[in-house]
Amino acid sequence: MVPDMTDIERLEAIEIKLAHLERSLQELDQTILLQQREIAALAEHNRALRDRIQSIESEDANGSGSIEKPPHY
Numbered sequence: 001m002v003p004d005m006t007d008i009e010r011l012e013a014i015e016i017k018l019a020h021l022e023r024s025l026q027e028l029d030q031t032i033l034l035q036q037r038e039i040a041a042l043a044e045h046n047r048a049l050r051d052r053i054q055s056i057e058s059e060d061a062n063g064s065g066s067i068e069k070p071p072h073y
């Protein structure tokens with residue numbers, strides 16, 4: 001605490017800090033929301049790719065022979 005601050009000055013300093021904290025919290029909330037949307041989109045994309053790989057592998061297992069594993073497998 002600064003030695004010669006009056007109660008009003010202290011209150012104003014606290015209010016300024018609170019306003020900055022509230023703004024920072026809103027920015028963090030927005031960032032988290034955007035990240036959650038991106039994570040959900042990536043998870044959906046990942047699921048679609050897994051499904052596609054599984055369908056290709058099952059087609060290959062059924063004898064279509066479209067995908068041959070290299071000899072070192």
